[in-house]
Amino acid sequence: MPILETRGLSREFNGFVAVNNVDFTVSAGSLHALIGPNGAGKSTLFNLLTRFLSPSRGTIRFKGEDISNVPAASVARKGLVRSFQISSVFPHLSVHENIRIALQSKDRETFSFWRSDSALSRHDAEIMALLTEVGLADYSRRLAVELPYGRKRALELATTLAMRPQVILLDEPMAGMGQEDIDRTSKLIRRVGEQTTIVMVEHNLSVVADISDRITVLRRGEVIAEGSYAEISSDREVQQAYIGGSHD
Known part of the structure; x- marks a missing residue:
């Protein structure tokens, strides 16, 4: 059983669909990265998972329990932080x-x-x-x-x-860091990930490639690819949406 999963998860803001019908599964003990261009819906998805926002539709399950309507503080006490x-x-x-x-x-x-x-x-x-x-x-x-x-x-x-926590959600942990701090923090996250499941939003693709077990790519609120870094980096839709076009 996955430790964290969503099915058909959606969130609308006055007619604008920020997250659209997202199926997202995180395996226990993994380091799972969530990437995508600006405006892809990554932060909204994080807010939904931790119940800072309520879904318009769909379900969120943590350790098999439906937490779609559980208050944020209770979700944190259950181990999703x-x-x-x-x-x-x-x-x-x-x-x-x-x-x-x-x-x-x-x-x-x-x-x-x-x-x-x-x-x-x-x-x-x-x-x-x-x-x-x-x-x-x-x-x-x-x-x-x-x-x-x-x-x-x-x-x-x-x-x-x-x-x-049993699952830690990290929101751009490398933001604003120089290379020395990035290297130190990457090693720290990898070490913490040996004992705790981690879901991470990160724009630094070198970090994502180095420490992630699995990667989900969002574009305009929808999942367009999922897999290892080698798999998603060779995906043409990902190249066009996230990297900026195909390349040899």
């Missing part, structure tokens, strides 16, 4: 505190923000394990605002992992 394109950490809290807040949110510790640090120290071992996993152990006491851009994105991924 999105990491946003724009970094969403708390800039004036430390790296350590950002992870602790994410852990508190997962455990619904509503009033724990008012407790002393000593009362919250039970999270410390898990926090350090997460920071070590994403290469931020030496940055634990630094304010998030002081981190280089690539490290800030690693912190965002760590806060996502703190939710203990």
Whole structure:
């Protein structure tokens, strides 16, 4: 059974069809990329999968359960978690505190923000394990605002992992990065993908080719191709719609 799938998924905005009859299947343990030109419907599909938007038609299933009408917060608690394109950490809290807040949110510790640090120290071992996993152990006491851009994105991924997700949806994780940060983040995503299913929207085709197991291509809200990078890159419809024409 696939861990995440849609059937006939559609979303309209005042007559404009942003996602049209999409069948989309993600296998457990895979790293699945979603690509396409601007306006292809990738972000809308992400918003539908994580229930920030409701479908006009069709169904979404997570681990076999129909979540088409489940609230977004409940979907996240079930293990389907999105990491946003724009970094969403708390800039004036430390790296350590950002992870602790994410852990508190997962455990619904509503009033724990008012407790002393000593009362919250039970999270410390898990926090350090997460920071070590994403290469931020030496940055634990630094304010998030002081981190280089690539490290800030690693912190965002760590806060996502703190939710203990079974599927992570990454929205353009390489956006705005230099090559050094791209290389580091690609290795990090590949490492995280060894334990967690990942669905990723990404414009950098070199990254997509390097780390993806399977790729789905959207154009004008519809799936036009799916397969390995070798398969989709040789598809003439993909070349015309995404790459910009056929090439030898």
